[in-house]
Amino acid sequence: MLSIDKISKTFFPGTVNERKALVNLNLTLDEGDFVTVIGSNGAGKSTLLNAVSGRYTVDSGTIDIDGKRVNRLQEFQRAKYIGRVFQDPMAGTAPNLTIEQNLALALRRGQPRGLGLALTAKQRARFREELATLELGLENRLPAKVGLLSGGQRQALSLLMAGFTKPRILLLDEHTAALDPQRAALVTDLTERIVSQGGLTTLMVTHNMEQALRLGNRLIMMHEGQIVFQATAEEKKSLTVPLLLEEFAKIKGAMLDDRALLT
Numbered sequence: 001m002l003s004i005d006k007i008s009k010t011f012f013p014g015t016v017n018e019r020k021a022l023v024n025l026n027l028t029l030d031e032g033d034f035v036t037v038i039g040s041n042g043a044g045k046s047t048l049l050n051a052v053s054g055r056y057t058v059d060s061g062t063i064d065i066d067g068k069r070v071n072r073l074q075e076f077q078r079a080k081y082i083g084r085v086f087q088d089p090m091a092g093t094a095p096n097l098t099i100e101q102n103l104a105l106a107l108r109r110g111q112p113r114g115l116g117l118a119l120t121a122k123q124r125a126r127f128r129e130e131l132a133t134l135e136l137g138l139e140n141r142l143p144a145k146v147g148l149l150s151g152g153q154r155q156a157l158s159l160l161m162a163g164f165t166k167p168r169i170l171l172l173d174e175h176t177a178a179l180d181p182q183r184a185a186l187v188t189d190l191t192e193r194i195v196s197q198g199g200l201t202t203l204m205v206t207h208n209m210e211q212a213l214r215l216g217n218r219l220i221m222m223h224e225g226q227i228v229f230q231a232t233a234e235e236k237k238s239l240t241v242p243l244l245l246e247e248f249a250k251i252k253g254a255m256l257d258d259r260a261l262l263t
């Protein structure tokens with residue numbers, strides 16, 4: 001359902017600031033796959049998500065969603081396929097709109113403009129019901145401006161909205177990293193629930209190895225713009241954080257050796 005074939009992306013090519021963010025990267029996701037993505041700083045994880053969402057166009061290679069080639073489409077043209085939750089809780093919701101207006105926007109996504117944000121009693125009841133499952137008391141605050149909510153509450157709302165739109169692919173970019181441990185745990189639980197209820201095909205970047213192991217059915221590790229290690233659902237079960245760290249050290253060491261050979 002998501003097929004990425006040999007994509008590369010270099011920032012500032014041919015200059016002293018040249019950065020090879022993605023190098024001939026291949027990745028295929030089947031319907032319902034939930035893949036966690038780990039790797040060191042600058043490994044290319046966010047660039048991979050940005051390439052899929054269309055924020056950046058790739059220099060070469062192809063990206064297909066449901067068999068449709070999307071890598072030449074702009075971000076807004078791909079938006080109907082893609083839901084995204086960012087690390088910054090302020091990024092996924094409109095602060096000047098109320099909770100119910102934000103939810104109404106999510107519900108209307110992909111439909112013709114001009115419908116306004118007026119809600120039926122049935123839709124409002126659905127919002128209350130869905131918000132109640134978050135156990136944050138938001139079901140009683142439908143007319144409150146989203147800008148008044150805490151970071152954790154906004155991330156929970158962003159996830160709920162992403163689930164509403166039933167995207168073909170859900171992209172989560174360290175979406176629990178800016179939260180305190182308690183709220184991070186809540187948003188993590190919610191992520192599992194929304195992904196499994198919707199059967200959403202998901203790519204989730206995280207620096208938290210324990211989270212990367214516990215969530216999802218596959219794991220990939222990136223380094224210098226490439227996928228250097230992959231684990232299937234079965235393999236993931238026997239992996240531990242120390243084993244992952246060992247794997248990472250091995251790969252990093254091997255790459256350094258390679259480079260040493262080249263010089």
Ligand SMILES: Nc1ncnc2c1ncn2[C@@H]1O[C@H](COP(=O)(O)OP(=O)(O)OP(=O)(O)O)[C@@H](O)[C@H]1O
Pocket residue numbers: 011012019020021039040041042043044045046047048
């Ligand atoms: N907009 C940009 N302009 C220039 N260079 C960029 C840009 N975005 C990313 N890069 C560079 O591309 C490389 C990969 O960055 P990316 O943000 O994808 O890494 P990451 O794995 O998400 O890292 P982190 O864990 O630190 O968020 C880095 O060298 C980074 O400096």
